[in-house]
Amino acid sequence: MAKMNMLQAINDALDLAMAANDKVLCFGEDVGVFGGVFRATSNLQQKYGKDRCFNTPLVEQGIIGFANGLAAQGSFPVAEIQFADYIFPAFDQIVNESAKFRYRSGNLFNVGNLTIRTPYGGGIAGGLYHSQSPEAYFAHTPGLKIVVPRNPHQAKGLLLASINDPNPTLFFEPKRLYRASVGEVPEGEYQLPLGEAEVLKEGTDVTVLGWGAQMEVIDKAVEMAEKEGFSCEVIDLRTILPWDVETVAESVLKTGRLVITHEAPLTGGFAGEIAATIQERCFLYLESPIARVTGMDTPFPLVLEKEHFPNHLKVYEAIRESVEF
Amino acid sequence: MAKMNMLQAINDALDLAMAANDKVLCFGEDVGVFGGVFRATSNLQQKYGKDRCFNTPLVEQGIIGFANGLAAQGSFPVAEIQFADYIFPAFDQIVNESAKFRYRSGNLFNVGNLTIRTPYGGGIAGGLYHSQSPEAYFAHTPGLKIVVPRNPHQAKGLLLASINDPNPTLFFEPKRLYRASVGEVPEGEYQLPLGEAEVLKEGTDVTVLGWGAQMEVIDKAVEMAEKEGFSCEVIDLRTILPWDVETVAESVLKTGRLVITHEAPLTGGFAGEIAATIQERCFLYLESPIARVTGMDTPFPLVLEKEHFPNHLKVYEAIRESVEF
């Protein structure tokens, strides 16, 4: 075990993956000698050479197109998109290409080796274009896996699993936690399962569900709620696609209540999908409407970021309203 | 009134818009002398000249980038994307640019004059890339309006409203109905309201909700259901974003049941958003879980298209199950 922040854990995972398999390549804007604008790829070029860790030209559609080709060839590309807000020029390559490569070819070809890493989320005074949480844009796309870690330990294990998973995987890194989240991380290689939510805390009154940086917000909210005597079950979804319906449904069958929170705007956010599925699965057991605590239906603001944000107070209020419904 | 198919109605709307305002321009791949691969822009170049109706180079991100600039300048661009499946290279220009232009500039600039037309949907043996219904990909984007007409009369009135609406509007045309849907269409200019769902048929047992080409499917299913004695209320959502929560909620408060259908895959589809919202709004009135009848969570297939499709039988079954729950 070693104490690491999330960036160090990610860097460690990349380092181990590159050491274990010389077909693993890391690239993207500024990831080479500089080690990425957040330094997630620090020292990898120095260690594994310019052929295996390199800067690309500034073109996201090219980075992912290039990565798709590499993955089809049999390499293990780990492509970085500098900010999740800048992943949209690559939307076609991800949604029409990566996701459909295997299906359309009848499994003659696939890009399962592909991993795309990108920092997402607010809380860093980033305004419209350094704050977005675009996971739901991709979650409508069969063929992709989408993973979001909540802390350094999870980040390392889930990233290694994403790199090794035989499906194209989008790995969203909560950049607000890059340096802020510090914790014990096992040394050496280990993988955490994709497609499995994790129950972090058992409870009986209400299930509180989130992913990524929102798990910290949930912790604070739940602390407030428990002080009021509400027993909360806390779940980290971890994999957004394909998501773990069973674990969530099982919890809600027990608690009868569900509060979901994410940073992205409400409308079309992934909480909607979860709510729709769970109201169907748990209809007769629901004691209050499923609540969503999310960003507002606006672009991400700057000065009024705090007001816009689904913070612990808003989550706490939703928990309270859900239990007292 | 004149009998028209949907293509003729759309062509008529474009013709009227161009006649009324010489700042209205129509462009896209093959829309010039050829009139578009579906002929929606037939004769417009001949009538209004090459400056106002023209072919663009084959580059969707450029078409929409160009259109954004034109709209900001004060023109009224009506850009065509040849198939909705090919809109993704323009995703960044639509989601990061069109949608956020007004907000980010504090309303100094806007692209409200922009309209994007594109044929969507299955049922024409188009396979993965000539069948998609991508409305939900855009519905997570505050700042956009999204409109889908169900027949020629609606198409003309909603398209004219979209062109004149002071917000960037995506207009998805159900290509399966282009020639198949024929009906009476008023002559001259008229607009149908954006942001308003339409109750097509009143009923008491269950609300059945859809948009675009699915409205035909719903009609057939409802016919079967009514024969079994189920009284159905039928709603065409018409505008996906911002959507008309009130009309849907009011209906469900009355019927206590809701079946939603769309062609796109289930997970992350817009039915999820509607279900999540309505279960919250109508919690105490719901007599059965909200049901979604959608495409499967796969890319769009070809030979087995019929099996994949949310057809009238599947919608009928969902209505039955909902009422008999």
Next chain:
Amino acid sequence: MTTTKSKTVYTPVFTDGAEYRIPTFKLLKQDGSLYKGGKAPDIDKEKALRIYHAMVTTRVLDERMLGAQRQGRLSFYMQCTGEEAAIIGSTAALDDADMIMAQYREQGALAYRGFTIDEFMNQLFGNEKDYGKGRQMPVHYGSSKLNYMTISSPLATQIPQATGYAYGQKMAGDGHCTIVYFGEGAASEGDFHAGLNMAAVHRVPAIFFCRNNGYAISTPADEQFAADGIAPRGFGYKMDTIRVDGNDILAVYQATEAARKLAVEENRPVLIEAMSYRLAAHSSSDDPSGYRSKDEEAVWREKDPILRMQNWLTKKKWWSEGEEKELQERLRREVLETMKRAQKLPPPPLETLVTDVYDEVPPLLSAQFEKLKAHIRKYPDEYPKSAIHVQGGA
């Protein structure tokens, strides 16, 4: 940073490069003789006939399948008529283990590599033997055995993918390269810019082969770009570039052979622009009479690349009228017989709806599939193709 070694001027002179025209490389005249100064590449009789056979196969297949489409036996078809030399000449200059990433009009490359008529037909009819499992529209072929990447409809996406694929080949050090085909229309996409620029920067063994056939559906090349074709873009990437007469099998072959050397031996990517003409309609859904004249087509019909090669073969005494007749007849027969066979084969089984989305079918999709099967069991007559797959089962 760029250290510009360019010279200095003291008056503002603009240039659009017009004075620097890229020439067209040609070897073979229409009558089968060589241009003065031209030297035929080193192609022996066996190879020449393999090429020619692939060209004729492609032409016959195209004619017959368009006919089949017109009769309603097939939903869709795309011909490559007029462009056989560009496609087959370039593929023939490669190693059969080199990767091909095509746009959609390159069936000739597959024919050359040995894709059988059966294999073509199975894809066209989407039957149970289609490698693509009946999921894509006709002409979306693929063959891992023949190193031919399955076609994807979205244009130009394969271009940066080819750059990545070639980078992988370079890393593997296997001495292979990737050729990527695209139309002059597709070259307008952002992915074109991305793919070529990255290839030049990362020095990958890739050949970017542009089929400039004058049209993108109805859009003529002069509404696609203002420049003199695609070749001048090579300057912008500092990429070795050549323009070649696309109807000239020998020139295409020789240019591609030389390009492959640069790519594989020096990791220098190459841009080839083959000037040709799309003699047929864009696809079976298109009617060119709305946007171009018969006269224009006639000019190009005179430059038929297959006839040109036939004339060369005849001059070399490698081919006779009798052989031509026999080949044509045999191919026509084969196509017809194979078509009948392929049409009769059943569609892919129901489970192919949900396989290959992921490596394994995830639980939610599995549940959707079970629901579908139950539904089909309830309405077997409505799903005649699939009902047999769900009988009795869970």
Next chain:
Amino acid sequence: MTTTKSKTVYTPVFTDGAEYRIPTFKLLKQDGSLYKGGKAPDIDKEKALRIYHAMVTTRVLDERMLGAQRQGRLSFYMQCTGEEAAIIGSTAALDDADMIMAQYREQGALAYRGFTIDEFMNQLFGNEKDYGKGRQMPVHYGSSKLNYMTISSPLATQIPQATGYAYGQKMAGDGHCTIVYFGEGAASEGDFHAGLNMAAVHRVPAIFFCRNNGYAISTPADEQFAADGIAPRGFGYKMDTIRVDGNDILAVYQATEAARKLAVEENRPVLIEAMSYRLAAHSSSDDPSGYRSKDEEAVWREKDPILRMQNWLTKKKWWSEGEEKELQERLRREVLETMKRAQKLPPPPLETLVTDVYDEVPPLLSAQFEKLKAHIRKYPDEYPKSAIHVQGGA
């Protein structure tokens, strides 16, 4: 279709255009004298001083605001140090009613057009007077009055937008053009290719102004492209192209003036590549010592464009040391005073969270806003900036 008038060759010759180098246009030496053969553009004293004033303003603003960022008064800042001549020289050659679509490092253009220090500060501090209503990060300026499109962070998106904007200007026939600024890094994006190709095809009055400053954050230009800069790409679009010394105010001015003539009078879009160097860090979040040497920077510090212009002005006797000192001091004082003022202004009112998403706030968003207000009323201490806006209200 393309009718290629290119000549024919009979051997396969590849070209990457290396033999055809685009020269660099220069007028002014560092000491303020003109190169032999160079002729200064027609700039009178008033205009020259307007330009110079804007350059110094920009430099002072940049220095002070970086300082303010370092002191924690500002979250973020971006300097354009070293590139003032490229930006201001080009803007000055335009009509003030021409549209400017910038990347983010072009505050000099705004300074030239008359954006006041107050206006800069209001944006930087996102206060209630910020035209952008405090929604975007610092340096995302915009001014409809000054025809300066609000900055958008996603790179290169403004390039095809400029093509469209200019098309609209051409249709309006108002005799105006659009200039669009972008870095040599942003020029790798697909949107660059789209914007330039469409501009050439549709013949729009647009000037594509590339600031080649050697770096895109840490990525040096030679890892961005293999070619000799961006200018050779003009060939691929058949666009009038010129390369200019970006630190040479006179050359930039003259080139842009000539470009504007082509654009406005002949609807010929122009590509200008200005060779310069980003003397400062990429932004306040960056530290260049990780990727480039002080020596390299020193070479460029010797080419300071402001000093170069000052030397020219001095030679013309249009400027004196005393005036320089006074200007510098006045500007420093003004910046400091204005900063204090701007910092004290309250943030934009709470309702700016939800306005301008659409022309009107839609019902669902309105409901979200009401809920937010109720929440803030419940926890006023947690939202100190906004609590005053919700007191007592519904």
